[in-house]
Amino acid sequence: MTTLWDTTGSAVVKELAAQRRTGGAVLSGVALTLVVVADESRVAEAEEAATHAAEMHPCRVLVVVRRQIDAPGPRLDAEVVIGGRLGPGEAVVMRMYGRLALHAESVVLPLLAADAPVVTWWHGAPPERMATDALSVFAHRRITDSSLAEDPLTALRLRAEDYAPGDTDLAWTRTTAWRTALASTLDSVSGRRGDSVRALGGSIQGDPGNATARLLAGWVSSRSSCPVDITEDSRRSGPSGVTAVALDLDHDERVEIRADHRGGAVISQPHRPDSTVALPERVLGDLLSEELRRLDPDEPYSEALEATTAVRGLADRPRVREHVWFDPAARQDTDHPTAPEGATP
Structure with a gap:
């Protein structure tokens, strides 16, 4: 690992190339570039998850940490790692200060692996306008996590209003085990x-x-075209927020899947004895790895998001995004305008 203090983007590019030559990294083995955007308080867990994902999907990991945007001058500190703590491939951790943090793409773009797709993951609050954010525009896939928001339901609506094909959310990824169990149970009834x-x-x-x-x-509502109610359960629901799912079927039948809080779930269906399936709480790295398996639009997610938020036409939106930069400082000036010269305070 090499640490570059108060450096430049071009110096980081040169150092990465130098370490690749001496360390024997094989660029042709890189399947994608994973851009991770995280606050300093979440960097450690983001790095751990990215390392796990890199072991499953060979990729170049670029970690962007924005610090002290109001610092008087721009500054870039970078760590260049090959085959180290961030997995078997190439990784760069960049801490950006001052106005440079508002132009992170100027440092990130030259570091993208050539001819490889880009995935951007925000481990924390995504930009206010993700649809036009620079780190979003060049990404083939964009991953957020609405469960980290202070108000997850408002965050979901923002994701719907901001949606473009290629977007997904780790809150959706956490539904995978439940969706799989439900689909398998309905297949059993159908059989x-x-x-x-x-x-x-x-x-x-x-x-x-x-x-x-x-x-x-x-998702259940979008697939079945039937209403689905959520009732509060005082029992611990875990990260998924779900303790049980029940469906009323035609022929006056009913199926139910109930978490047993021991890493599994009990499935009840007509004319069959109860059975159990694994329903573990998955770590962050597993969730991220799942989303890196596919880079095409996640249509079931867009359908579920549309049904959840009542924001229509998500699947019909264009995939191409256009970068529109705005200055947060300028917006603050607008929110708090100064008095005209000569005016009485």
Whole structure:
């Protein structure tokens, strides 16, 4: 690892090239560039998750940490790591100060692996206008986590209003185990009947304010075209915010999946004994790895998000984004205008 203090973007590019030559890194093995945007308080867990993901998906990891945007002068500190603590590939951790932090793309763009797709992951609050943010525009896939927001439901609505094909959210990724169990259970009922299954209604028990619970309800509703209610459960629901899911089916039948809080769930369905399936709480690195497996638009996510927020037409939006830069400092000046010269305070 090499640490560059008060450096420049071009110096970082040169150092990465030098370490690649001496360290024997093979650029052709890089499947993508993973850009991680995190606050200093979340850098450690973001690095741990990115390292796990890099072991599963060979990639160049670029970590962007914006610090002290109001610092009097721009400054860049960087760590260049090859085959070290951030996985087997190439990684650069960049801490940006002052106005440079508002132009992170000027440092990141020259470091992108050539001819490789880009995934940008915000481990924390995404930009206020992600649709036009520079670190979003050049990414083929954009990953957020609405569960980290102070108000997850408002965050989901912002994601819907801001949506473009290629967006996804780790709150959605946390629904995977529940969706898989539900789909498998309905397939079992269909196989027993020898006919298709139609859901007439559904209910979810858990935390109504949890983004994952809301997206799971949205997914069930989008797939079945039936209403799904979320009722609060006082039991611990875990990161998914879900303790149980039940569906009322045609033929007066009902299926239910209930978490047992031991890393599994109990499945109840007609004419079958109860069974159990694994339903573990997945670590952040596993969630990130899942999202890196595919770079095409996640249509089930957009359908679930649309059903959750009632923001329509997400799938019809263009995939191409256009960068529009704005200055937060200028906005603050607008919010707090100074009095005209000569005016009485």
